[in-house]
Amino acid sequence: MSAEAREWVWEYSSSRGTARLVLLSIADRVPDEQCVAWASVASLVKRTNASRTAVRDALVALADSGELEVLKKLQGPQRSAVYRLPRAAAWLAKVAEAAEEEPEAYVEPPTEADPVPEVDEKRLQRHGIWPRKGAETGPSQRNPAGAESGPSRRNPTPRRAGIRPLHGTDSGPQNRSEPKVNRRYSSSGTGVTTADAWEVDPASRAWAHQQGHLDRLGEEGLEAADAKWRAHRSGHRPRSAAAWAADWRSWVAREHSPDRPRLRALPGGESAAASGMTRAEAHTAALLAALGGPTPTGTEA
Structure with missing residues (x-):
């Protein structure tokens, strides 16, 4: 029956613009000759591609013109x-009555005097339309869209204003000056310690062995590097054990071997300071000694 209802809108409705689109959208949902259909403002907005305000105004205009009725x-x-299209229902009833007498009979155009048949509410239940519970829940005459049209613009929902407790809630401290216990460098946080209290974990020691640093430095050299690292890190802020382990490994990787020749050493084990040479002269003497040439003093290496 939606085709017959749409036909009445196209041929006999006086609506224009958005109102005509809204009426056609409702007529498209009509299931039988009673010309009753349900619709929400959101669906009408989507179908007509019009704004919510325009759809509301169109519903009011159609209700005032008598071409649309809100069944509250x-x-x-x-x-x-x-909604119901009463004039469309009257025209369909007029056509059906004339067809019973003569199928090919000419039917006069609808007029406002044509009687509108009563609505059979039981037949509408098969289409998902039921009586509304309580008269107070029915839509207002100024709001033909019904309950699904959204909150009234003149009566916006007030913001929730609860009573705040004097001392706050139990969810957290209310004093902004109270220190946070989970701060990054807080010594009270779990897994955070100082360099002096941190102990070399088995993974770090295994790393030193796998990378060859234990063989290069030896046990005594590794202990010396560890002691030097702790002396340099004693004034640092507490960190997590993983951070100290990474820093310790980086220190050990840069540590020199204890048997590495000193640049200031001279042939024969004499230091530059003891021989009275400058640092440049000591370097030259060490280079000549390695090449087998005469030293700056004229002696053979």
């Missing part, structure tokens, strides 16, 4: 509003 005692799925 009925509601559709999700409490959507129920």
Whole structure:
């Protein structure tokens, strides 16, 4: 029956613009000759591609013109509003009555004097339209869209204003000056310690062995490097054990071997300071000694 209802809108409705689109959208949902259908403002906005305000104004204009009726005692799925095209229903009843007498009979165009048949609410239940519970839940005459049209613009929902307790809630400290216990460098946080208290973990020692640093430095050299590292890190802020382990490994990797020749050493084990040479002269003497040439003093290496 939606085709017959749309035909009446196209041929006999005086609506224009958005109102005509809204009326066609409702007529497209008509299931039988009673010309009753449910619709929400959101669905009408989507179908007509018009704004919510324009759809509301169109519903009011159609209701005022008599081409659309809001059945306030009925509601559709999700409490959507129920509408009827009364003049379309009157015209379809007039056509059906004339067809019973003579199928090919000419039917006069509809007029406002054509009687509108009564609504059979029981037949509408098969289409998801049921009586609305309580008269107070029916849509207002100024809001033909029904309950699904959204909150009124003149009566916006007030913001929630609860009573705050004097001393705050139990969810956290209310004093902004109270220190946080989970701060990054807080010594009270779990897994955070100082360099002096940190102990070399088995993974770090295994790393030193796998990378060859234990063989290069030896046990005594590794202990010396560890002691030097702790002396340099004693004034640092507490960190996590993983951070200290990474820093310790980096230090050990840069540590020199204890048997590495000193640049200031001279042939024969004499230091530059003891021989009275400058640092440049000591370097030259060490280079000549390695090449087998005469030293700056004229002696053979």
